[in-house]
Amino acid sequence: MAAAAEGLAAYRAVLRAARRTFSGDQLMLTESAVEIRRRFEDHRGLAPGSEDAVRALSEAREAADFIANMIVQAKRSPSGSFVVKPEKAHAGATLEIPSEEILSTLK
DSSP states (O other): OOHHHHHHHHHHHHHHHHHHHTTTOHHHHHHHHHHHHHHHHHTTTSOTTSHHHHHHHHHHHHHHHHHHHHOOOEEEOTTSOEEEOTTSTTTTOEEOOOOHHHHHHHO
16 A cells, blocks of 8 residues: 555544544544644654654554544433443443542542
């Protein structure tokens, strides 16, 4: 694959991962797109096939995987717990926030 095409594919993969992960969260969608663009622009001048270019492409692929598989967005339910968005692998999972009483016993 040509260097430019490989870079474009990596860029699109990171944007797709962010779009899926942050769907419904306009602030995170916008900010992540800005940050992704900035990072790719920082590497624009790298020579195709150089060690730095290969490393940057590898980091972009890792970033896409990390965003898609390691970031979980949740919303607070009326009961006070956090509910994970249903399209994630952890569908229906909740995170209970411990009370101050429980936290004080852990100190």
